Amino acid sequence: MQNKLSFHQSSVSLEIIGLPDYSNNENKDQISIISQWKLTIIDKPLIEGKIEHLEPIMNAFYIYSNLLIKNKIPLFESKLIDIKADNLHEHNIVLKSSKPNVKPLILKIGNSLLSDTINCFDQLNESPKVRIKKTDIPNRIPQKLKFGLNKKVKFFNFFFPPFIAICSLILFSSSFIYFGNPIENIEKKELIKPE
Amino acid sequence: MSKYLYPYIREILKSKEFEENSVIWNDFNKRFIELIKERFNMDSMRVKKLLNQAENDEIIIKSLLTLSFCISNQGYQKLKNFLYDF
Missing domain, CATH: 1.20.5 (Single alpha-helices involved in coiled-coils or other helix-helix interfaces)
Structure with missing residues (x-):
C-alpha cells in the first residue's frame, strides 16, 4: 500500500505518492521512494510526473522566483520546463513532455498562483515525512x-x-x-x- | 509574520491580475503611499519614485511577492537572503 501526502496552499495542492524505505528502518507513514506526484492548480490542467521530473520543476520555480525578485531577466529555460514573465502579473509556463509526439503544455499563471506553488514546494521541502533531495536555492547566500x-x-x-x-x-x-x-x-x- | 498576512497579500496580488483599477489594489496603494509619506524622507528622489502611483506598481508587486515567498518555517532566512540581494 502506497502512502499519500498532500500539501495545500490556497488554490494549489501538491500530492506526493510513494513508499517508505523499510531497509532504512523508516516509519510506515514516511515517503522516501516517490513513485508519483501531482500538482493541482485550480482552473488549470493537472501536472503530474515521476520523481526525476519533480526536482527540476521545483528548481525551475525557485530559480525563476529568485530572478523575478532580484530584478534580473525573469526567464528560465531547460529541457523539461520554460518559465518566462509575460508582464508584471502573468507568468508563462511551458512544460515539455519527455514522451515523444506529446505537445508541450502551456500554462499562464498569475503572481498569486506562483506564490501558492512556491509555498507548496516549501511545505514539501520542510516536511519531515518526505525525504527528497532538498532544494536549497532560496536558502543559499546570493552570489552578489x-x-x-x-x-x-x-x-x-x-x-x-x-x-x-x-x-x-x-x-x-x-x-x-x-x-x-x-x-x-x-x-x-x-x-x-x-x- | 507574512504567514498570517498571506491571505491578504495574495488577495492584493490577485486583484491586480484581473482588473487594472481594482478597489483592493487602489486601497493598498493609497495606504502604502500614506505610510511612506509618514516615515520616509520626502526629499529623496527614490522616495518620490515610490510615491508616484504610475511608477510604483513594480516595487509594490515585488515587495508583496517577496513576502509571499517567505511564509514557510524557513521564511526568515529566505527573506534575509532576498533583502541582502535587493
Missing part, C-alpha cells in the same frame, strides 16, 4: 552578497594597516610637543645676544 562580503573584507584589510600606521605616527609625533624646539631656542638666544 558573497561578492559583497569578500569586497568588504578586502576593503577592511586594505585600509586597516595604513590607518593604524597613521594613528600611531600621530600619537608618537604628538609626544614631541613636550620637548623644546632646538632651532627656536637658538633663534631666541641669537635675539637675546645682540642686547
